Amino acid sequence: MAAVLLRLRLAIQRHGRGSTVWVTWSIAAVLGLAGAGLVGFLESLDNGDALVLMVFFVLFIGWVVLPVTVPALQDQTVDPQRLEMYPITTVEKVSGLLLGGLVGPTALFTFLVASGGALAPDESVGVRVAVPLVSVIFVVMCVAASRALQALTVRAGSSRRGRDVVLVLTGLITIGLYLAVQYFSNNTSALSAFESSTTATILEWTPPGAAGQVNLDMRALDWADAIGGLAYALAWTVAFVGAWVWVLSRRDKGGGGGTARRRVSRTGDDALSLTGGAWSVLAPSPALASAAQFAHALFFRNARASQQVLISVVFAGLLSHSTGMEHGIPFAAALYGAFATISMGSGVLNYDGRGMEYLTVAGAPMRPVLVGKVAVVAGVGFVGVLVFVMSEAALTGRWADIAGAGIFGLAGVLWAAAVGAVISVLAPFDSEHRGKGRGRALIFILGGLGVVLGVVAGVATAVRALDVPLLAAAVVVLALAAVCLWLALRVAAARLQVTQLSVAEAVSVG
Amino acid sequence: MSESLAIRVEGLRKSFGDKTVTDGLDLEIPRGSFYGIAGPNGAGKTTAIRQIIGVLEPDAGSIELDGVAVWPNPLEAKRRLGFVADNPALFERLSGREMLEYAGLLRGMDPADIAQRAGELLRILGLEEAENRMVADYSLGMTKRIGLAVALLHSPRVLILDEPFGSLDPVNAQVMEEMLQRYRAGGGTVVFSSHVMDVVERLCDRLVVISAGRVHAEGTVDEVRGDASSLQQAFVDLVGGRDLDEGELSWLQSS
Numbered sequence: 001m002a003a004v005l006l007r008l009r010l011a012i013q014r015h016g017r018g019s020t021v022w023v024t025w026s027i028a029a030v031l032g033l034a035g036a037g038l039v040g041f042l043e044s045l046d047n048g049d050a051l052v053l054m055v056f057f058v059l060f061i062g063w064v065v066l067p068v069t070v071p072a073l074q075d076q077t078v079d080p081q082r083l084e085m086y087p088i089t090t091v092e093k094v095s096g097l098l099l100g101g102l103v104g105p106t107a108l109f110t111f112l113v114a115s116g117g118a119l120a121p122d123e124s125v126g127v128r129v130a131v132p133l134v135s136v137i138f139v140v141m142c143v144a145a146s147r148a149l150q151a152l153t154v155r156a157g158s159s160r161r162g163r164d165v166v167l168v169l170t171g172l173i174t175i176g177l178y179l180a181v182q183y184f185s186n187n188t189s190a191l192s193a194f195e196s197s198t199t200a201t202i203l204e205w206t207p208p209g210a211a212g213q214v215n216l217d218m219r220a221l222d223w224a225d226a227i228g229g230l231a232y233a234l235a236w237t238v239a240f241v242g243a244w245v246w247v248l249s250r251r252d253k254g255g256g257g258g259t260a261r262r263r264v265s266r267t268g269d270d271a272l273s274l275t276g277g278a279w280s281v282l283a284p285s286p287a288l289a290s291a292a293q294f295a296h297a298l299f300f301r302n303a304r305a306s307q308q309v310l311i312s313v314v315f316a317g318l319l320s321h322s323t324g325m326e327h328g329i330p331f332a333a334a335l336y337g338a339f340a341t342i343s344m345g346s347g348v349l350n351y352d353g354r355g356m357e358y359l360t361v362a363g364a365p366m367r368p369v370l371v372g373k374v375a376v377v378a379g380v381g382f383v384g385v386l387v388f389v390m391s392e393a394a395l396t397g398r399w400a401d402i403a404g405a406g407i408f409g410l411a412g413v414l415w416a417a418a419v420g421a422v423i424s425v426l427a428p429f430d431s432e433h434r435g436k437g438r439g440r441a442l443i444f445i446l447g448g449l450g451v452v453l454g455v456v457a458g459v460a461t462a463v464r465a466l467d468v469p470l471l472a473a474a475v476v477v478l479a480l481a482a483v484c485l486w487l488a489l490r491v492a493a494a495r496l497q498v499t500q501l502s503v504a505e506a507v508s509v510g
Numbered sequence: 511m512s513e514s515l516a517i518r519v520e521g522l523r524k525s526f527g528d529k530t531v532t533d534g535l536d537l538e539i540p541r542g543s544f545y546g547i548a549g550p551n552g553a554g555k556t557t558a559i560r561q562i563i564g565v566l567e568p569d570a571g572s573i574e575l576d577g578v579a580v581w582p583n584p585l586e587a588k589r590r591l592g593f594v595a596d597n598p599a600l601f602e603r604l605s606g607r608e609m610l611e612y613a614g615l616l617r618g619m620d621p622a623d624i625a626q627r628a629g630e631l632l633r634i635l636g637l638e639e640a641e642n643r644m645v646a647d648y649s650l651g652m653t654k655r656i657g658l659a660v661a662l663l664h665s666p667r668v669l670i671l672d673e674p675f676g677s678l679d680p681v682n683a684q685v686m687e688e689m690l691q692r693y694r695a696g697g698g699t700v701v702f703s704s705h706v707m708d709v710v711e712r713l714c715d716r717l718v719v720i721s722a723g724r725v726h727a728e729g730t731v732d733e734v735r736g737d738a739s740s741l742q743q744a745f746v747d748l749v750g751g752r753d754l755d756e757g758e759l760s761w762l763q764s765s
Contacts, residue, residue, distance in 0.1 A: 272621050273642075274604070274611040289615030293601060293608075301603035301644065355601035358660075360565055363588025364616045501565060508599075 001088060005096025006103060028105035032112025039116025043219060052117075053203035053212045056138065059110055060208030063142040065173055067150050090249040094241065101143035102136075114138045117215040127218045134218075134230065137237055138211040144240035145207070151247040153303075171310045175318070204229070207236035286365055290372025297351045298376065304431060305351045309344055313384045316340035320388065329392050330470060331460045333405040335453070336388045337412030341381035342452045345420025346445045348373040349496075349507050350431040356504040366500060367493035370421060374489065378417045385409030407474035414481035416452045418488035423448045425492040425499070428506040435509030515574075516541040516668050516699035517562060522571035524557055524723075531557040533723035535571070539701055539716075544694055546710040546717035547703040550749050554723040555703040556596075559672055562701075563593045576667045589617070592666035596673040598657025602646035606637050606656045609645055613660045624663070631659035634689065636682065650677040658686060662693065669693060671702040675709055687713065707742040711735075721749040 039055055042048035088096075101107060114135035118128040203209035210233040217226035275284060275292045282288050298305045316339040324332030348370070349356060359369060389405045392398075427444035429437035463473045496503060515538055522535035531554045539545045549555045560566035562573055564584025573580040573587075580587040600609050607628055614624035632641045635655040640648065645656060654677060661669060669690070675683050690700050690713070704710055710717055711731055718728040726748045727734045731741060738744035 272611045272615075272625060274608040275615070275621075284615055284621045286616045286618065289612050293604060293612050296608070297603050351603075353602055354599035355604075357599035358601065358613075359616075361563060361588070361593050361595075361599065362613065362616060362660075363564065363585045369616075 001092040001096055003096075003099075005093075006099045009100035010103065024105045025108065028109040029112065032109040035109070035113030036116035036119055039113060040119035040121075043117050043120040043216070044122075049216050050200035050203060052216060053200055053209040056114065056208040056212035057203055057206060059113060059138075060142055060145070060206075063106075063110070063146040064149055065177065067146055090245050093248060094245050097147065098140065098143055098241065098244075101147060102139060107139050107143065110142055111135050111139050114211070117219065120219065123219065124221075127215075130218055131215050134211060134214050134233075137230070137233060138208065141207060141211065141233065141237040141240060144237060144244055148240050148244035148247060151244060170307055171314060174311055175314055179318075207233065207240075210236065286368035287372040287375070290369045291376050292372075293355075294348065294351075294373040294376045298380070302351055302432075308431075309380060312340050312343035313380070316343065316384065317388055317391075321392070325392065325396075327460065329389060329396070329398055329401040329405040330408040330474065331456075332392060333385055333389050333409030334412035334456050334460065337381050337385045337409040338416040338452045338456045339412075339449075340384050341377055341413045341416035342420050342445075342449055344380060345374060345377035345417050346423040346448055347428070347431060347441065348377060348420070348424045349428045349503060350424070352507050353430070353432065354504075354508045356500070356507050360500045360504050366496040367489065370425070370493045370496060371489055373424075374417050374421050374485075377420065378413050378485075381413035381417070382410055385413060401470075404470040404474045407471070407478050411474065411478040411481040412456055414478070414485045415455060418481070418485040419448045419452050421485075421488050421492045425496045425503070428503045430507050430509035433509040435506075437506050513577075514541055515539065516543070516576060517701065518572075518574045519558075519562065520572050522558065522561060522573065523569050524554075524561060524566065525569055531723050532561065532568070535720070535723065535725060537718060537725070537728075539699065541699055542694065542697055543699055543715045544690070544713050545699070545701045546714035547701065547720060548705060548707065548710055548717055548745060549703075549720035550705060553720045553749070555720055556672055557723075558720065559593075559670060559701075559703060563591060563670055564588050589664075590666055591668045591670060592661030592664070594654065594657045594661045594669075594671040594674055596676065597650065598653055598660070600645050600653065600657060600660065603644055605642045605644055606648070606652075606659075607632060607641040609656060610659055610663055614663050617664045619664060627663055628659070631662060635659055635685065651679060651682060654678060655682060655686070658689070662689075666698070668699045668701065671700070673704055674702050675704065675706065707740070707745050711741040719745060719748050 035055075039052060042051045042055070045051070111132070115132045117123070118131040204213040210229050214226050214229040214233060217223070217229055271280070272284070274296075275282075275288055279288060279292050298309050300306075316336045319339055320332045320336035324335040352359075358364075359366070386406060386409075389402050389409060393402050393405075423441075423444045427437065427441040429435065429441045459477055463470075463477070466473070517537060517539040519535055519537040522532050522537075523530070524532045533554075535554075535558055537558075547555050547558070557566065561568045562575065562580065564580045564587050567581055575587045576590045578586045578590065601612065604612060610628040610631065611624055614628070615621070632638050635658065637652060637655055637659070640652060645653060648656065654674070658671075658674070661671075674686060674690075678686060694700050714731055716728070716730050717734055719726045719734060727744075735741045735744045738747055
């Protein structure tokens, strides 16, 4: 059965990515060999043990954390839910998916890097042969831990409380990783701590560190410790596989699913639940309906969309604080608004799934649909700007700047929303299922990010060079950004009206 | 276009690569009728319907719906029709009620009308208990019922359904039949595709049998049945039957 599932995965990969599949494998091989060289070099150093273990640790963290914090990186080549109709036991399912997980570019990269010890100088032939075998165990550990956590988050995502927990955890992990990178990039001397034997001792007790330590013990010809470490690493691997089996078997038995019932909160016979609450102050319209639908997806119904919002607003804050504040709160606020909004707003159709097909069949007016979604993104971005500006003003005491900063921040939001609307229509893809269009979308998103941030930097430079009053400059810039957004929405909506069928296909792969 | 026609299709042709799916299709569907489109799997029923509802542009031919040319501008036609797909495409992260409200607001309906009609449709279709559950959590039968509610909400002139009775239990199938009859009695035109001949025979005034993208027979149920013992037999005679040879599938037996 494992071989059948492996063949299925390879066939899907071959049909899904076409000729680009070999490019991906080649890149993984080249990068993996480079990483192997680095590990081989570190093993040859006198104080390199902790650094070697850190490489194993970072590889493992990448496997475990990235698919959870960046949903697009999740491996959905063979979705376990699609296998539920077949008479396959959970153990068979996990065996097949595990084997499939081992045959991929990411697994190849990990295997090569972890096998770097075989390239270390003055190594015995026995160790050079044994190191890749340990690397296989390490890759199995990474795949099993990663897939178990993904299965757990999918299961958690089926209940409201589970979604909240996943959101908070991924937000905290993302912030923690970013802060760690920021800290070590600003305090390179702290990296010397990784050379210490204390760090090595701590790391070797972690599952990935244990796998790395086996290689170091073999290099030192300390076979007793190597065997002990191998047993420890194997135990963790078995535990991760067991956790994966447990999560999938719980789902097979129907455990963990949320009832997804919500309370009825209508205030009267004429009140609409979709546009009730705060929405009810606005006049009913197609744009309002679209905004309410999108807001429901972003904040209540779609865990991935919610993660995207959380990560966008948090990352924008960290980035703008660390790189924008040296030029003042107004510039940092514009940077914040632009970054948060382009991150949220460059795929406003991507969570619609078959809903986009409904819009096409129903002959829905595309401009209000797009306007509603972009308005939600801009609204969230502006609230983020206000929080950012007030926080920075409180930290620095520069309260006099908050009006200008707020206006510049809003201008950044509107400008990024304009670019995001165009990208959303030109490069749509299904956010929840792997399919064609992601690579193209990535190019558009990166290009859009460059354009948005480049213009923000250019405008900031121009404002400084012209030496005009801050508030006046802010108002002019805001007006220009508003015009850009208006134009962009007209162009993007006209394009969407024509391409709605292909967009509907692109966003509903699953 | 004659005032008495809800839909007129002339010379409808659509190909995908070398494969011609609709091959010069002509249809005249009377206003206020219950009209069946029958045909074997792959006959081109769904492709023809997708062209009629304005989501697939034909290579050649013309379509008029309620006096409006569907192509090249299908939006006006879409205002006048409701469509229920075999597996309706909906916003799955909205609840059933929210989906109805969303559909109504997109069509510019008055919120009071939306609330009143949505409540009535949810009650009649037996979805009141599930109205606050996400569509993603609905069974296929429930999805089909909410799809029908969404299609009926704006009271369209023409209702087009693709395999409407599949995946419905007998009680809900009966409710849907009654709703469609009531809709027709109010002046609406119902067009539905099916390859379940007893449903077509029971409900339709007229039907067309399509095979290989062409009309093989068109008329009242009696006319299409002709001398055959049943509409099912007439259908098989028209599109060609396929008998199993003796010995084929001989392995298919309980051990």
